[in-house]
Amino acid sequence: MTDTPDLEALRSEVRAFLQAEAPTGWRDASRTQDDFVATQRGWFAKLVKAGYAIPHWPAQFNGGGRGLAEQKVIYEELAKADCPRLLLSFVSTYHAFATLHECASTEQQAEYLPRILEGETWCQGFSEPGAGSDLAAIKTRATREMRDGREVYVVNGQKVWSTMAQFAQKCLLLVRTSSDGVKQAGITYLLMDMDAPGVSVRPIHQIQGDEEFAEIFLDNVEIPVSRRVGEEGKGWAVAQATLASERGLTLMELSYRMRGALARAATLIREHGHEEDRGVLRDFGELVTQVDAVCAIADQFLDNRIKGIERMGDASIVKNSYSRALRAYAKLGLRVGGMAEQYIAPITFGDLNTGNWMADFMNSYAWTIAGGSEEVQRNIISERMLDMPREPKGWVI
Amino acid sequence: MIELNELTDAAQKAFPAGALSPSRDESWGLVAEMGWLMVRLPENDGGLGLNREASTAIHFEMGRVLATTPLIPAQLGLHAVLASEMLADRADWLERISGGDYVPLHLLPTKLETAANGTISGTVGGVFDADMAAAIVVRLPSGYALIPSDAPGVSIVERPIWDPSRRLFDLVLDGYAPDPALMLCDLAGAGPLHDALAPEAHLALAADCLGAANAALDLTIEYLGMRRQFDRPIAMFQALKHRAADMKTRIAAAEALLWGRVRDEDATLTQCGAAKTLAAKAFAFVTEEAIQLHGGIGLTEEHPIHRFMKRAMLNLQLCGSSDLWNERTGREALAKLA
Numbered sequence: 001m002t003d004t005p006d007l008e009a010l011r012s013e014v015r016a017f018l019q020a021e022a023p024t025g026w027r028d029a030s031r032t033q034d035d036f037v038a039t040q041r042g043w044f045a046k047l048v049k050a051g052y053a054i055p056h057w058p059a060q061f062n063g064g065g066r067g068l069a070e071q072k073v074i075y076e077e078l079a080k081a082d083c084p085r086l087l088l089s090f091v092s093t094y095h096a097f098a099t100l101h102e103c104a105s106t107e108q109q110a111e112y113l114p115r116i117l118e119g120e121t122w123c124q125g126f127s128e129p130g131a132g133s134d135l136a137a138i139k140t141r142a143t144r145e146m147r148d149g150r151e152v153y154v155v156n157g158q159k160v161w162s163t164m165a166q167f168a169q170k171c172l173l174l175v176r177t178s179s180d181g182v183k184q185a186g187i188t189y190l191l192m193d194m195d196a197p198g199v200s201v202r203p204i205h206q207i208q209g210d211e212e213f214a215e216i217f218l219d220n221v222e223i224p225v226s227r228r229v230g231e232e233g234k235g236w237a238v239a240q241a242t243l244a245s246e247r248g249l250t251l252m253e254l255s256y257r258m259r260g261a262l263a264r265a266a267t268l269i270r271e272h273g274h275e276e277d278r279g280v281l282r283d284f285g286e287l288v289t290q291v292d293a294v295c296a297i298a299d300q301f302l303d304n305r306i307k308g309i310e311r312m313g314d315a316s317i318v319k320n321s322y323s324r325a326l327r328a329y330a331k332l333g334l335r336v337g338g339m340a341e342q343y344i345a346p347i348t349f350g351d352l353n354t355g356n357w358m359a360d361f362m363n364s365y366a367w368t369i370a371g372g373s374e375e376v377q378r379n380i381i382s383e384r385m386l387d388m389p390r391e392p393k394g395w396v397i
Numbered sequence: 398m399i400e401l402n403e404l405t406d407a408a409q410k411a412f413p414a415g416a417l418s419p420s421r422d423e424s425w426g427l428v429a430e431m432g433w434l435m436v437r438l439p440e441n442d443g444g445l446g447l448n449r450e451a452s453t454a455i456h457f458e459m460g461r462v463l464a465t466t467p468l469i470p471a472q473l474g475l476h477a478v479l480a481s482e483m484l485a486d487r488a489d490w491l492e493r494i495s496g497g498d499y500v501p502l503h504l505l506p507t508k509l510e511t512a513a514n515g516t517i518s519g520t521v522g523g524v525f526d527a528d529m530a531a532a533i534v535v536r537l538p539s540g541y542a543l544i545p546s547d548a549p550g551v552s553i554v555e556r557p558i559w560d561p562s563r564r565l566f567d568l569v570l571d572g573y574a575p576d577p578a579l580m581l582c583d584l585a586g587a588g589p590l591h592d593a594l595a596p597e598a599h600l601a602l603a604a605d606c607l608g609a610a611n612a613a614l615d616l617t618i619e620y621l622g623m624r625r626q627f628d629r630p631i632a633m634f635q636a637l638k639h640r641a642a643d644m645k646t647r648i649a650a651a652e653a654l655l656w657g658r659v660r661d662e663d664a665t666l667t668q669c670g671a672a673k674t675l676a677a678k679a680f681a682f683v684t685e686e687a688i689q690l691h692g693g694i695g696l697t698e699e700h701p702i703h704r705f706m707k708r709a710m711l712n713l714q715l716c717g718s719s720d721l722w723n724e725r726t727g728r729e730a731l732a733k734l735a
C-alpha cells in the first residue's frame with residue numbers, strides 16, 4: 001500500500017530518529033551472550049524513550065497507541081536501518097502484554113505492565129519435553145494448597161524451549177490443574193517470578209554455539225492464587241491470546257532484513273570469484289526472487305490484516321515461505337563459501353543473516369521448528385484453508 | 398478494487414470453472430463482446446482505459462479455465478500498434494483490433510535474413526492461432542512491422558504442440574517484401590518497443606500460470622477428497638495433505654510477487670521476468686505434483702489434469718526460460734549489491 005500523508009509523516013519522523021540514533025557496529029558488540037544482552041537493553045531503553053518500542057500498546061499503558069499500519073511503517077524503517085531486533089524484550093512487549101491486556105485483572109495490569117517499560121523481561125513457560133506441537137499435552141502439575149496462611153499453587157514439572165529464560169524476571173506459565181476431561185480443559189495460566197524458590201534455569205547449548213533457549217525446572221514452586229490469569233482450568237483460552245499476540249510484523253521485518261542481507265551473499269560471490277559462474281548466478285537470481293516474493297507475501301499479509309480480510313491459514317503460508325527462503329539463503333552461502341565456511345568463525349547473537357553461513361544454516365532450523373513447526377503449518381494450511389479432512393483422532397496400538 | 402472484482406466476476410460467469418478449454422472461436426467472440434480486446438486501450442482511442450491490474454485479473458481467469466482463445470498475444474499486438482508512431486493507418490488498425498480482428502505478437506524468436514533486394518526470408522516463431530490472424534506483429538531485421546497473413550511470400554505452418562489448449566504456428570516468409578506503410582517502428586525503435594512489451598508479456602503469462610495453478614490445485618484437492626482407499630478419503634493422509642499445502646504455499650508466494658510487480662509502475666523488465674519465472678515454476682511444480690497425486694487416473698487422457706501440466710510446460714518456455722531469467726536476475730542483483 002502507498003502511504004497516506006499521516007504515515008508518510010511518521011516514516012520521516014522514524015527515519016530522522018534512526019539517522020541520529022541507529023546503533024552501528026552492534027554485530028561486533030554481540031559476539032557473546034552477555035554483550036548481546038547489554039546491547040539489547042540499551043537499544044530497548046532508547047526506543048522506549050523515543051516511543052517506538054511499544055507502538056502497539058494503547059496510550060493508557062504509556063504505549064504508542066498506534067494502529068497496525070503505523071506499526072508496519074516503524075518496523076519497516078527499523079529493518080531498513082539494520083537496527084538490532086528487539087529480541088530480549090519480545091516476549092514481554094508482545095506475549096506478556098497481550099495476555100495481561102486481554103485477560104488479566106486491572107490489578108495485575110497495574111503491577112506488571114509498567115515494569116516491562118523499565119526493562120523487566122518475561123519468558124514463556126509453555127512447551128515441555130512431552131508437549132511440543134501438541135501443546136495441550138502439558139504435564140507440569142499445579143495443586144492448590146494453603147501454605148503459611150495463603151492460598152497458593154504448588155507447581156512441579158519441567159518447561160523447555162523458553163526463549164532467554166536465563167535473563168527473565170517473570171514467566172508466563174501453563175500448568176495442569178486437572179486431568180479430567182479433554183486435555184485442554186485442565187490447563188491453568190499463572191504468572192511466575194523467576195526468582196521464586198524451586199525455580200532453576202538451565203540454558204540449552206545449541207548446535208551453532210548460541211544459548212537462545214533454556215529449560216526451566218520447577219520443584220515445589222509456590223505461586224499465589226492471585227497470580228492466576230483467568231479462571232482455573234480456563235488457561236487454554238488465555239494461552240491463545242498469548243500466541244495470537246504477534247501480528248505478522250515479525251515476519252515482515254525479518255523478510256525485509258533478509259532482503260537487505262542479500263548483499264552479504266553478493267559479496268561472498270565476488271570474494272570467491274563466481275561473478276561469471278552461470279550456475280551460481282542462476283541460483284543467486286532464484287534466491288533474490290524467492291526473497292522478493294517472501295517480502296511481497298509478508299507485506300500483503302499485513303495489509304490484509306490492516307484491512308481486516310485475513311484468511312485462516314495465511315499466517316502459516318507466510319511463515320513457511322519465509323523459513324524456506326531463510327534455509328535457501330544459508331545454503332547458497334555454504335555452497336559458494338566452500339571449505340572456508342567449515343572453519344569455525346565467531347557467531348553473531350540476535351541475527352539470522354550474519355554471513356557466518358554454517359551458523360546461519362543451523363539457525364534457520366529455528367524457523368522451521370519453533371513457533372509451530374513447518375509440518376504443523378502444513379496441517380493448518382491443508383485443513384483450515386484447503387478444507388481437507390482431519391485425521392481420525394483415536395490411535396490404538 | 399471494485400472494478401477488479403467486477404471484472405473477475407464477469408470473467409467467471411462467462412468462463413465457468415467447470416468448462417475447461419471452451420471453443421476458441423466462440424470464446425473469441427465472447428471476449429470481443431466483453432471488451433477485453435481493448436481493456437488497456439485508452440478511452441480516447443475508444444478503449445476501456447483500464448490498468449495493468451485489470452488485464453492481469455483477466456489473464457488469471459483465462460488461465461483458470463485453460464482458455465483456448467489467444468488473449469495474451471492479442472493484447473501484446475494491440476500494445477505494439479498503440480505504441481507505434483510510424484504506422485500509417487494506426488487509427489484504422491486500432492478500430493479493427495477493437496472490433497475483433499486478431500493481430501498477435503509472436504512470442505518466440507525469429508530467424509530471418511534480408512536479401513539484397515530488401516525481401517525477407519525465414520521463420521518467425523511462436524505465433525499463436527495464426528490461422529485466425531488478420532496480421533501479425535513481427536520483429537523484422539529493420540524494426541517491428543505488421544505482416545498480413547495473406548500477403549505474398551507469407552505462409553503459416555502449424556507446429557503441433559503437446560499443450561492441447563493452444564495452437565502454435567510458425568510464420569514462414571519466403572521473399573516477403575515488407576510494406577513501408579505497415580512498419581511500426583524502425584531499428585532504433587525496436588529495442589525500446591521490445592522493452593515496453595516484454596514486461597506486459599511476462600506479467601500476463603505469470604497471471605495465466607497462477608490462475609491455472611489454482612485450478613489444478615482445486616481439482617487435485619477435490620480428487621483427494623473423493624478417492625477412497627483404506628476405508629477413508631486419501632485427503633486424510635498427512636503425507637498427501639502436506640504436499641497440497643506446499644502447492645498452495647508456492648502459488649501464494651508467486652501471486653504476491655506478481656501483484657506487487659503489477660502495481661509497481663517502476664518494476665523493471667528483469668523483475669517482471671523473475672515474477673513470470675517464479676509463477677511458471679510454481680505452476681510446473683503444482684501440476685507435476687497434481688498428476689502424481691491423481692494416481693493412475695492422472696495418466697489417462699479422459700481426466701483433464703494432464704492438460705494443466707502441458708500448459709505449464711509450454712508456459713515455462715515462453716518469453717525466455719527460467720535459466721535465462723534467473724541468471725539475469727542474479728547478474729543484476731550482483732552488480733547492484735556487491
